[in-house]
Amino acid sequence: MGWSLIRVWTLLVYLFMFLPIAVVVLLAFNANQFGSFPMTGLSLRWFDELFQNEAILRALRTSLTLGALTALISTTLGVLASLALVRYDIPFRNTISTILIAPILVPEVVLAVALLLFLQFLGIHKSFTLLLFGHVIFTLPFVILVVQARLVGIRRDVEEAAMSLGASPIQTFFTITLPLLTPAVAAGGLFAFTISFDDITDTLFWKPGGVETVPTQIFAMLRNSISPEINALGTLMILITAGLPLIGLAISRKLAMRRDRAG
Template identity: 55%
Template sequence: MNAPSDGSGRWGWWLTCAMTLLVYIFMFAPIVATVVLSFNASMFGGFPITGFSLHWYEVLMQNENVLTAFRTSMWIALVTAAVTTLIGIGASLALVRFEFPGKSAVNTLAILPALVPETILGVGLLVMIKAIDQPRSYLILLLGHILLALPFVVLVIQARLIGIRRVYEEASLSLGAPRGSTFREITLPLLMPAVFASVLLAFTISFDNTTASLFWRPAGVETMPTQILSMLKVSISPEVNALGTLMIVITVGIPLLGGLAAKLLSGLKSQKQQMGD
């Protein structure tokens, strides 16, 4: 991008660049500091760095509370990704391909949890389960994560489904193929990029969720984000920085690897099509 030639425009352009740079520094400096300090040999979680060490990652791997929280977050995120993707596919097909009474209301209801702040949603559900005298459990926590991730899955799959022309499905149906076979052989392969993205998105949303998990988790149960908060109540040590770095790697690395895998698969598919032609 080139700077404007006139004086006032040039100053405005430089001011915009400076503000943009400050915003990025404000956003990413804490992340960089967390990663750097996780390798600090000192027992104090701050600058100056006294030396490079992986000691705090070794300590972290021996912390049974952290390992338990990791397993809890992993299975909840995996189940959330699977369930929301299945529900999202069915809901998106119904909302895009069919007409029925109350369709707009159902569509609004499907994406409503994404529009409500997590804190309000968490408190509201907590008040409801207290009102019906329902103790907090793994099932409540899992249902809460599904509720939070489902709107994003529906939106992603809907966007892809709208872009798929109905003529492919109509041609299959006109040739006598059942709707199930049409979906399996025609619609689903065309939906796979969105399905893959939805699985990764739902997993990341669930694994990284903090606010709602604080309200819905059973007593004595910690997820990775709530475990970090519990450790921060004691002190900010390099062990906390190491755990934060692992969270960054998982929540950022999985979508990046997923995008790379999707790109490679798309390239291989294109090559096969070219070879077939």
């Protein structure tokens, strides 16, 4: 009886979480301008109007550019930091690791306000570069945690065997370590991109005037009225943020299967 109640409660929680998302996706294909049930028919009209809206397209390009740059920088720094913290006995290693992971322990609003006040104290004006810098700070810990977890599982003697055969540390990294780290690097990059693409709290504080991302554009559109284009844009965001991790998971599994066959 107890387990049955837990299953029912779990089902209700999942319905409460995902049913509104399903309604948004369903209304994106509604032929009627007003989101009401029963629906009068199915149509791609709102997606067509979405891709004709220059403000939305500009916000989408900004989000994709910001997410890609954030993923690239966070992944590069995350791999280097993980190598230093796991493979080398550097001074104050635990302290450095705590500092690097600290941004995910601090509430987003606190982090956003703190960085904004710090920039104002330094007299630095908002810009796209500073917005990118803030996103890297927030996403870097996720990359470090994922890469570190994978790096700990890679046997050190494999790298030592390569160096004993004449390979330099750089050659060993690119021929041995990096291929073994590829699933974690890909997962960390997807994490960074997805978090950056979806972020609204930090972006509202850090973005310069005239620059809008997809979440902030939706927020601005909701101030005026609930347009069916918002449902279409929300559906597009769901496809991007949910589709990329699934693609990354499929790629990681494929790479792992190839590695096991080669082994």
